[in-house]
Amino acid sequence: MENKLNIAFFGSSIVSAYWNGAATYYRGIVKALHKMGHDVTFYEPDIFERQEHRDIDDPDWCNVIVYKKDKLSLRGLLRKAQEESDVIIKASGVGAYDDFLESEVAKMKSKKNLIIFWDVDAPATLDRIENDENDPFRDLIPKYDFVLTYGGGQPVIDAYEKNGAKKCIPIYNALDTDTHFSVDPESKFEGSLAFLGNRLPDREKRVEEFFIKPAKELPDHKFLIGGSGWGDKKMSDNVDYLGHVYTKDHNAFNCTPMAVLNISRDSMAKYGFSPATRIFEAAGAGACIITDYWKGISTFFEPDEEIIVVKSGEEVKKVISELTPERAKKIGEAAYKKVLEKHTYEHRAALLESVISRKLYGEAKSLD
Template identity: 60%
Template sequence: MGLSISFYGSSLVSAYWNGAATYYRGIVKNLARRGHKVTFFEPDAYDRQKHRDMADPDWAKVVVYEATPDGMSRAVEQGRNADVVVKASGVGVFDAELEAAVLSSRRADALAIFWDVDAPATLDRMRNDPLDSFRPLVPAYDAVFTYGGGQPVVDAYAAFGARLCVPVYNAVDPDTHHPVPPDPRFQADLGFVGNRLPDREKRVEEFFLKAASLAPGRQFLLGGAGWGDKPMPGNVRYHGHVYTADHNAFNRSCLAVLNVNRDSMASYGFSPPTRVFEAAGAGACLVTDRWEGIELFLDPGAEVLVADDGAAVAAHLEALTPDKARGIGEAARKRVLSAHTYAHRAAQVEALLAGADLRPSSLRLSA
């Protein structure tokens, strides 16, 4: 028998300033396919509803609530009777209040899960602020799921008293990310999509903009919000926000696409972002900055090209032929379809929830 799940996150229906959208969609859709009923609660904030890139799906009920204290309280009351209540990190509106409210309002026999889609940021924040409101709540949650971080994140959450911490990594949704014909709008030698964020900008400068300056004969394409006033070499074209529906075309139209992790993700390692799996799912040739644990997901040299700096990115690009790029992309796609789909992740989540047997006391911290 399927579980009822109340999921409080940033947004399921809009990827606008919401890097977790692809992850949420993959997890929730595949939980629904396994017979679970998910209601996704999201605030009407940051103009996300004005930039929807999908209608309400048939595999989840979406509840958009007012981004006010009363709106949040009504959403918590509406979702309190579920078998599993999930509070995701980075909702962006009343996060601290939500973290406490879902614990106090849930049924006595229900599970409360904190699902951290940016564990490095959460952990660093708690370390730096002894009065952080989430610190005393960590042991009260029955489990913490994270979308990356590996053993370093598991150990860090254990130090804060987590009963159980398990990484549920990003993956590919083959229904959404797959090969498509190239699109002239996105033709380039190297493409990168990512919003301008403080702990990503310097790495973009090194791995993308510096690489462009070192390969003046190559064409570079930058997608994502916030880069409009950024000085760029003349061979870089800025596209702006790339809607989810265009990600396949973007990935298939460039000779290669670049992944650049944020500083915090790179420092913890074992944190492949959604872009890695989107590119692999589309059969694109991926170049990524180096981070610990990448070989768990893709084989460097055969399924992905790894670079230590912008000069290495430029060297990879100069040596890359269309045939070689196609071979790397096809190998990456085969790898993720065999082991890293959201169907795999949903089965993992279901097994974790079944092991808990809906009795919070049965959850124990993993070794």
């Protein structure tokens, strides 16, 4: 693309993954856009102790502006974004002044720019507006040029367009090859099965079913769980709780155990077509991935060959009891090959660039 884009991105955080699962997603997309020659300024609020728990320093592939929880300062940054940017993106779940940002960005549309709402939790957003006809975001949806989503496939596209979206396009999670790759195993992550995810209300019951229950019934196997919030959760003695696992340790976490487990949140499983970031991280490290079932898995990985799909804790128990290191290695290698071929952030950023260029400049590029 010959036209260099200046992109303003209002999101939760790109420098900290602390209580912020979208960080890896943002980094992958923004880094790939930078490699294509575009400039991105990422605006994030100083909240939830994220700045105290940074995973990275300010990167050279993105201008990061951290702002205090102050609406007056935020108004100034919005004016700056409008003056300087070709594309202005408001992500869902910023965590501070979300309603205000959604409304203000919707007002910033001009003939020379694009305004985009990027939903990193579309199932939750859609459930919210379906259950509340007075939700202010309902009236804002048609004002955005695009709604981009972290996942959801056709069910989410249909739901958003039913609610007035001009165009809804999923930009799926992917692999950041610069950040996630195979490394040497580390003894602290040794075990039969490892799960990484924060404790959230719409995931906890599934964690009990797919992780805690099988661990209890397989006392001779070692299980590991990482993520914030699980410290007071009752688990069997063969489970090691690791607490928050920083991004720099994710590769070893994925490479060391025989298999890693993906457990979807209820809302993501409901809509399907919503592979978690951690699936691609794990595949990039050559891990053998076991995932709970959700519609659309085969769009990304071939079940039984590139990923193992389970529908209950009992099936997890059976898989772990029968899985050999040889089969785990074969599945991990197949998943790694697939992500390099089809699911890197370069693939996702190329789609995004094509979407933007068609709208801004009328360039006829393929969306494949």
